[in-house]
Structure formats: structure tokens, C-alpha cells
Amino acid sequence: MRNLKLILTSYLNILKTVRNNAAPKSILFRQYHFKIIPGRYVLPSRQSSSTAAGAEKEEDSFFKWLLLLIPVTTFGLGTWQVKRRQWKLQLIDDLKSLTTAEPIDLPVDPMELERLEYRRVKVRGHYDHSQELYVLPRSPVDPEREAREAGRLSSSGESGANVITxxxxxxxxxxxLINRGYVPKNKVRPETRMKGQVSDEVEVVGVVRLTEQRKPFVPQNDIEGNRWHYRDLNAMARVTGSEPIFIDAVLDSTIPGGPIGGQTRVTLRNEHMQYIATWYGLCTATSYMWYTKFIRKIR
Structure with missing residues (x-):
């Protein structure tokens, strides 16, 4: 909103300049021509008023069409954001459909896994709780709250960790590697949740996730301190001796007393509606200003 005000103020100042200034200096210079008087000196004399008026009209016409580029450009940007919003909504729907589809058997082919991110898969086996990894800080997944807080610098969610086993x-x-889910701060240590540290064979349904690139301002992973801030599958696999295959356990795979599953974030930032309102609002304002300066004045 602040940028919108600045742009409108600048645009209004330009219009005032065009209105108040009869002609730029370059035109004022063109309003004079030099008359040579033999045997005496060169005397500047003013051009006829019709010539000066013509030059002023030509300059005014140039500014008229130049300033029209602003509402035209902002209209184009608003239309582009409409299409971007439709694309983003479709992408969100596709991700949700993948995370709710019937699970398939986990493939071990890395090339096949590359095409299956967010796909639900199922595996059977047992956990090795002695090599837990902790990704933190994390808050429990709440799609509705995350949609409301999209774009904020901070989150109001409770801080804890995701347990990778x-x-x-x-x-x-x-x-x-399986992300078993979220635990609050006071439940990060395994001895505080012994009930959920099962050793029996279990079946787990999870969502395939690929390795994650470190984002700006995210700290480096503290491998020795077992404090992970982003999903580095190769490093995690080296530490635990596992394959670089990672899934997020779904909520239904939560073991009583253990981490809470279903921590796959599929809520993407969708702020395109704000951009649409900004660009179309700017287009409307500048179009009206242009109309009052040039069209209504002519009439």
C-alpha cells in the first residue's frame, strides 16, 4: 500500500508539472531565433506566438501518450497476476490430491522417486530409535492457520521439533528415513515419550519428500549437535547409514504416545489477490488522473 501511494504521488506530480509548465526549457529556447542586422550585431527576436503554441502542443501531446503507458502497464500486470493466481490454486489442488490418494508400494529406484514427491506410499518394518534426528524449530502443521499467516515474518504456532527415525x-x-511427526519442546528427548518408542513391526503410510535446499537466513545444519534446520537427505543418510529416501508419516500412522504424524506442508503462499487489487487499483487511479488532465480538459 505504501508503494501504491508513492507511485500515485509521483504520477500526480508529473501531471501537475505538465499542467503548470507551459513548455520545457528546450522549447523556450526554440521560441527565439536570431535576426542578423547588417553592420551591427545579432539580435534575438521572439518567434511568433503560433510557432511557440505549436511547439507547446507537440510537447503536451508527447507527455499525454507517454503517461498513458502507466495505466496500460498496470492493467497488464494485474491481468498477469490473475493468471498466476489460477495457476497457484491449481497447483495447491494437485498437491492435496497427491497427499490424499491411495498409497502405493515404495519404489527403490531413485529415478522413479524423483517423480513421486508428495505421493503417498506404504512400507512395513521397524524403527531404529537409537539414531533419531531432530529437525527444529518446527510448529505443528495447521493448513488454515498457515494460509492466514502466509507472508508473515513470524508464526504464532507452538515451537517444537520433527523426529526423523x-x-x-x-x-x-x-x-x-521417516519423519514420524511433531513433538513439543518438552517431548524431544526419547525418554519423555517411551510409550511411543515401539519395537514391533508396523506398517507406515507416508508422503515421499525429496532433499531440501537451504533457504536464505536458515542456519546450517549442526550435524554433530543433532540439530537439523532443513532436510539434507545425503547428510542424514550418511549419519544414520540409511538410504537417502525420506517420507513424512501421515496422521493415521501416528503411534499413541509418539510424535504426531501428518506434518507435510502443502500450503503454498497465495498472495496474488493482494497483487491483483494493487495493480488494478493503480490502473484505475492513474486512468482517472490521465482522463481528468487530458480528455476532460479537451472537452
Whole structure:
């Protein structure tokens, strides 16, 4: 909103300049021509009023069409944001459909996994609780709250951690990594949630996730201190001796007394409606200002 006010103020100042200034200096210079008087000196004499008026009219016409570019451009940007919003809504729907589809068996082919991010898969085996990893700080997933807080610098959610545990797949003969879910600060240590540290064979349904690039201002992972801030699958696999395969356990796979599953974030920032209102509002304002300066004045 502040940028919108600045742009409108600048645009209004330009219009005032065009209105108040009969002609720029370059035109004022053109209003004079030099008359040579033989044997004496050069005397500047003013051009006829019709010539000066013509030059002023020409300059005014130039500014008229130049300033029209602003409402035209802002209208184009608003229309582009409409299309971007439609694309973003479709992308959100596609992600939600993937995370709610019927689970398939986990493939071990890395090339196939690259095409299955956010796809639900199922595995059977047992956890190795001795090599838990902790991704923090994290807050429990709440899609409605995250949609409201999209774009904010801080979140009002409770701070805790996601517990990443190696999982031996008895049907595949490999060990993968499973994000079992969220725990609050006072439940990060395993001894505080022994009821959920099951050793029996279980079936887990999860969402395939790929490695994550560190975002700006996100700290580096503290591997020795077991404090992870982003999902680095290769580093996590080296520490735990597992394959670089990672899934988020769904809520239904939550074990009583253990971390709360369903921590896959599929809420994407969708602020395009604000951009649409800004650009179309700017287009409307500048169009009206242009109309009052040039069209209504002519009439």
C-alpha cells in the first residue's frame, strides 16, 4: 500500500508539472531565433506566438501518450497476476490430491522417486530409535492457520521439533528415513515419550519428500549437535547409514504416545489477490488522473 501511494504521488506530480509548465526549457529556447542586422550585431527576436503554441502542443501531446503507458502497464500486470493466481490454486489442488490418494508400494529406484514427491506410499518394518534426528524449530502443521499467516515474518504456532527415525523395511531389505511427526519442546528427548518408542513391526503410510535446499537466513545444519534446520537427505543418510529416501508419516500412522504424524506442508503462499487489487487499483487511479488532465480538459 505504501508503494501504491508513492507511485500515485509521483504520477500526480508529473501531471501537475505538465499542467503548470507551459513548455520545457528546450522549447523556450526554440521560441527565439536570431535576426542578423547588417553592420551591427545579432539580435534575438521572439518567434511568433503560433510557432511557440505549436511547439507547446507537440510537447503536451508527447507527455499525454507517454503517461498513458502507466495505466496500460498496470492493467497488464494485474491481468498477469490473475493468471498466476489460477495457476497457484491449481497447483495447491494437485498437491492435496497427491497427499490424499491411495498409497502405493515404495519404489527403490531413485529415478522413479524423483517423480513421486508428495505421493503417498506404504512400507512395513521397524524403527531404529537409537539414531533419531531432530529437525527444529518446527510448529505443528495447521493448513488454515498457515494460509492466514502466509507472508508473515513470524508464526504464532507452538515451537517444537520433527523426529526423523531410521526405518528398516522388511519387505524391501533397506533402511529409509521417516519423519514420524511433531513433538513439543518438552517431548524431544526419547525418554519423555517411551510409550511411543515401539519395537514391533508396523506398517507406515507416508508422503515421499525429496532433499531440501537451504533457504536464505536458515542456519546450517549442526550435524554433530543433532540439530537439523532443513532436510539434507545425503547428510542424514550418511549419519544414520540409511538410504537417502525420506517420507513424512501421515496422521493415521501416528503411534499413541509418539510424535504426531501428518506434518507435510502443502500450503503454498497465495498472495496474488493482494497483487491483483494493487495493480488494478493503480490502473484505475492513474486512468482517472490521465482522463481528468487530458480528455476532460479537451472537452
Amino acid at each position: 531410521p526405518f528398516y523395511c522388511s519387505d524391501l531389505g533397506i533402511t529409509i
